[in-house]
Amino acid sequence: VSHRGEAFRAMAAAAEADLRQLLGVPPDYRVLFLPGGATLQFAGVPMNLAAPGQAVDYVDTGLWSAKAIDAARPYADVKVVASTAAGGYRDVPEKGAIRARAEAVYLHYTANETIGGVEFPYVPEASVPLVVDASSTILSRPFDVAAHGLIYAGAQKNIGPSGLTLVIVREDLLGRASPLTPAVLDYARQAADGSMLNTPPTFAWYLAGLVFRWLIDQGGVAAMATRNERKARLLYEAIDGSDFYRCPVAPRARSWMNVPFLLRRPELDATFLKDAAEAGLVNLAGHRLAGGGMRASLYNAMPEEGVRALVAFLHAFAQRHA
């Protein structure tokens, strides 16, 4: 199947239309299906939106924010205008406490910190275009696209196979890429070419289209939000209601997608993971960069029965080791 052929083009157009419907993307935004993962866009964003030396502002709420900040430094004058690093990345900044510089060309934040389990319960206000890394929250709940100048999201959490990245960008932000920007990373050139400047990640795009159809059949992002909120609540209640486990994240900033938790007796961590795996519950180890502990990811694909199985295991394990 050629990506320039009728069959692929029809599939690509349907996938974009379905995504636009799901997220309510306004007509003056372009949707790009790009290769390279969200990490590539850490550099792609400043290359496209800022001239060398121009001011770009960042909010630092965790390890993904920090990576985006580091990657932007060679391309622009980066300033971190709000950070929760001093508190160990367990919260979001107070609403209203984020102030972008007047001369900044954008303000960047990470909607959900996948590793730390910290999710913004609000959209930051900014007098400059807002840029968001939405990799691990996109399509999990309604999202105000129009409040943002640019949204990007790697596919592998809620969209489809890794390697594909969505960029949703307001048209007036196109055409500012620095001349050194590779064509594949240049949003204006990709938009002009229907994201087919070169061979796109065709199979990932096709599967993403199937996921968008599935989401529409499930009732869209509002239905997913109801489900995801219930899934997360079940797990946080089990953790908070036990003196065996604890969640380090401030209640207002708790993620619906990634739930980090700690055993109060960390010497049992290895036993916990081994017993959990035997019960069919895998991938619960916390990220090494977040200092270990546990993390349960509850993306759209995780059914409520999965969460109920984990909650039952948490109770049983705590009782066994009481």
Ligand SMILES: *Cc1c(COP(=O)(O)O)cnc(C)c1O
């Ligand atoms: C997973 C993730 C990334 C990195 O995605 P890659 O596809 O590995 O580049 C970036 N930001 C957030 C918030 C993520 O969850």
